[in-house]
Amino acid sequence: MKPTMNVEFCGVEFKNPVLTASGTFGFGREYSSFYDLSELGGICIKGITPKKRIGNPPPRIAETPMGILNSVGLQNPGIDAFISEELPFLKQFDTRVIANISGNTVSEYCEMAEKISDSQVDLIEMNISCPNVKAGGMAFGTSSSMVFDVVSETKKYAKKPLVVKLSPNVTDITEIAVAAENAGASGLSLINTILGMRIDIKTKRPILHQNTGGLSGPAVLPIAIRMVYQVKKAVKIPLIGMGGISCGNDAVEMMLAGASLVSVGTACFSNPMAPIEVRDGIQKYLEDCKRSSVHDLCGGLIEY
Amino acid sequence: MIKDFSAQIKKISALSDTTFDFELFVGETAKEAAPGRFVSISCGDQRILRRPISICDASPSEGTIRIIFEIRGEGTKWLSEQKVGGILKVLGPVGNGFKLGGLCDLPALFVAGGIGTPPIYYAAKNTPGKNDLVAGFRNKSAVILEEDMLHIANAVMVCTDDGSYGIHGLVTTEVEKLLLKQQYGAIFACGPRAMLKATAELAEQYHIPCQVSLEERMGCSVGACLVCACAIKGKDGMEYKHVCKDGPVFDAKDVQF
Ligand SMILES: Cc1cc2nc3c(=O)[nH]c(=O)nc-3n(C[C@H](O)[C@H](O)[C@H](O)COP(=O)(O)OP(=O)(O)OC[C@H]3O[C@@H](n4cnc5c(N)ncnc54)[C@H](O)[C@@H]3O)c2cc1C
Ligand SMILES: Cc1cc2nc3c(=O)[nH]c(=O)nc-3n(C[C@H](O)[C@H](O)[C@H](O)COP(=O)(O)O)c2cc1C
Numbered sequence: 001m002k003p004t005m006n007v008e009f010c011g012v013e014f015k016n017p018v019l020t021a022s023g024t025f026g027f028g029r030e031y032s033s034f035y036d037l038s039e040l041g042g043i044c045i046k047g048i049t050p051k052k053r054i055g056n057p058p059p060r061i062a063e064t065p066m067g068i069l070n071s072v073g074l075q076n077p078g079i080d081a082f083i084s085e086e087l088p089f090l091k092q093f094d095t096r097v098i099a100n101i102s103g104n105t106v107s108e109y110c111e112m113a114e115k116i117s118d119s120q121v122d123l124i125e126m127n128i129s130c131p132n133v134k135a136g137g138m139a140f141g142t143s144s145s146m147v148f149d150v151v152s153e154t155k156k157y158a159k160k161p162l163v164v165k166l167s168p169n170v171t172d173i174t175e176i177a178v179a180a181e182n183a184g185a186s187g188l189s190l191i192n193t194i195l196g197m198r199i200d201i202k203t204k205r206p207i208l209h210q211n212t213g214g215l216s217g218p219a220v221l222p223i224a225i226r227m228v229y230q231v232k233k234a235v236k237i238p239l240i241g242m243g244g245i246s247c248g249n250d251a252v253e254m255m256l257a258g259a260s261l262v263s264v265g266t267a268c269f270s271n272p273m274a275p276i277e278v279r280d281g282i283q284k285y286l287e288d289c290k291r292s293s294v295h296d297l298c299g300g301l302i303e304y
Numbered sequence: 305m306i307k308d309f310s311a312q313i314k315k316i317s318a319l320s321d322t323t324f325d326f327e328l329f330v331g332e333t334a335k336e337a338a339p340g341r342f343v344s345i346s347c348g349d350q351r352i353l354r355r356p357i358s359i360c361d362a363s364p365s366e367g368t369i370r371i372i373f374e375i376r377g378e379g380t381k382w383l384s385e386q387k388v389g390g391i392l393k394v395l396g397p398v399g400n401g402f403k404l405g406g407l408c409d410l411p412a413l414f415v416a417g418g419i420g421t422p423p424i425y426y427a428a429k430n431t432p433g434k435n436d437l438v439a440g441f442r443n444k445s446a447v448i449l450e451e452d453m454l455h456i457a458n459a460v461m462v463c464t465d466d467g468s469y470g471i472h473g474l475v476t477t478e479v480e481k482l483l484l485k486q487q488y489g490a491i492f493a494c495g496p497r498a499m500l501k502a503t504a505e506l507a508e509q510y511h512i513p514c515q516v517s518l519e520e521r522m523g524c525s526v527g528a529c530l531v532c533a534c535a536i537k538g539k540d541g542m543e544y545k546h547v548c549k550d551g552p553v554f555d556a557k558d559v560q561f
Contacts, residue, residue, distance in 0.1 A: 058531075070523070072531055273308065
């Protein structure tokens with residue numbers, strides 16, 4: 001018998017636990033020529049903002065040992081264009097759509113949560129952890145009191161489950177996680193990218209035009225696993241784990257540490273089929289150890 | 305349509321210590337090759353990002369494409385160490401090529417700089433008419449594709465920065481001389497940014513339509529991650545388009561150099 005792969009997360013049913021990570025998958029169009037997007041558990045869209053943003057000047061990417069730094073700076077067409085031009089495309093597929101929203105102020109988050117709740121998205125992911133924008137972004141996500149304020153206000157306007165995306169660029173991620181939970185978050189997702197930098201030694205200039213950027217890819221996997229593990233112990237709400245997942249076994253680790261769902265991001269750049277291979281890899285793991293359901297994984301870690 | 309596939313290396317020739325010419329078997333995909341389009345090649349499991357390399361020629365009947373690349377860093381060094389018969393992970397063909405049609409009977413002028421020469425050679429080869437080609441290189445040992453270019457263009461001018469071969473000086477100095485002498489229907493250029501900028505300025509001055517192929521550091525190669533941004537003049541001011549999806553070829557007058 002094939003193991004069951006469906007997961008209920010914040011009251012929403014996912015056909016399998018594999019999502020695509022925000023910002024690495026656009027609005028799905030580009031990868032739809034590689035496989036049927038209905039194969040995915042869900043798609044988390046590129047971060048959207050109240051108004052169109054043109055993003056940061058290039059270079060926006062640098063390669064690092066088993067990772068990348070990016071500084072895209074939330075280039076996106078704005079929430080209205082997303083709802084009218086991109087969402088109908090995504091809704092053709094039998095998969096969950098998660099809207100990733102970013103604001104500069106508390107009222108912008110509220111305004112977006114209200115607007116997006118009236119659309120056909122299934123879940124809202126609140127990005128309070130983008131390291132590549134000046135105002136808002138990560139500034140909200142690094143202080144417990146600010147996290148509490150912005151999440152509790154936004155919650156009032158969100159008529160869909162509200163997932164808060166946490167920044168790893170903090171001293172104690174569990175403090176922030178607890179603040180978000182106390183403010184009414186339905187779930188948490190982690191990790192966003194880790195602030196980093198690379199320098200071209202020939203020109204003595206940073207490779208990124210923004211000087212610094214966010215690290216992602218296999219290099220961050222152990223940090224992400226550790227943070228999911230810590231946060232799982234600190235809160236009761238469910239978690240979406242991400243950061244460096246590129247195969248089924250990475251995802252299994254993330255789920256054992258405490259994630260109910262996993263997202264695949266940077267891995268798509270090396271291998272467009274990565275999310276599908278991650279899904280198949282999880283299934284194979286379950287079959288190999290004769291488990292009947294993917295539920296058996298979440299938090300199944302046997303600690304010393 | 306962009307595909308992710310395995311390509312076998314059929315032939316390798318070293319054009320210099322640092323420049324290599326590969327023939328890859330890509331099957332049906334060769335039919336979708338076009339001048340200005342490129343492929344993104346995985347350069348070993350230790351490197352997350354694929355390297356974009358222009359298609360330099362294609363033979364749909366044999367199912368092959370040709371690529372020429374220079375060692376610039378770790379990825380291209382890895383590529384140069386591969387052997388005939390080896391398999392490469394290739395994503396492509398990517399991007400929009402040069403629009404070569406509709407040149408209103410006038411000859412076209414092709415302008416190439418260094419490792420930007422391969423796509424320009426491919427474009428010139430596919431453009432009927434008495435077209436001229438100017439190609440610039442650092443020095444004599446960096447000169448590539450001269451023989452090939454002589455077969456497909458009316459006049460070929462090779463320049464070197466240090467005068468060790470051909471004409472001593474910048475490509476754009478030669479371009480300006482040609483523009484003063486003769487009428488062209490279009491200019492096509494690929495090379496370093498400074499060369500593209502100067503070429504675009506000359507094209508504007510002489511009122512000749514000009515297409516340029518841009519380079520930028522790339523992530524996904526398919527248009528999803530938005531990292532390979534280039535500044536393009538839009539109707540509401542400057543905006544960032546993306547080299548992999550909107551380019552790499554752009555109308556020179558739209559590019560914010
Ligand atoms: C559309 C396009 C077509 C190209 N066609 C050719 C070609 O036909 N022949 C050729 O020799 N080169 C070509 N290049 C440049 C080639 O992609 C780079 O030289 C190569 O990526 C360098 O990789 P590396 O690992 O050797 O260098 P590193 O410096 O070690 O690379 C580090 C990272 O930076 C990126 N990078 C470094 N330089 C460039 C660059 N100039 N452009 C884009 N990314 C860069 C790499 O891809 C990699 O992700 C093209 C670039 C683009 C964008
Ligand atoms: C190019 C790029 C763009 C990103 N854009 C966003 C974004 O808009 N919003 C967001 O919440 N996270 C964004 N992220 C972070 C990812 O969603 C994810 O949290 C992170 O990359 C870790 O996962 P990975 O290692 O699998 O990529 C981006 C990451 C990358 C690489």
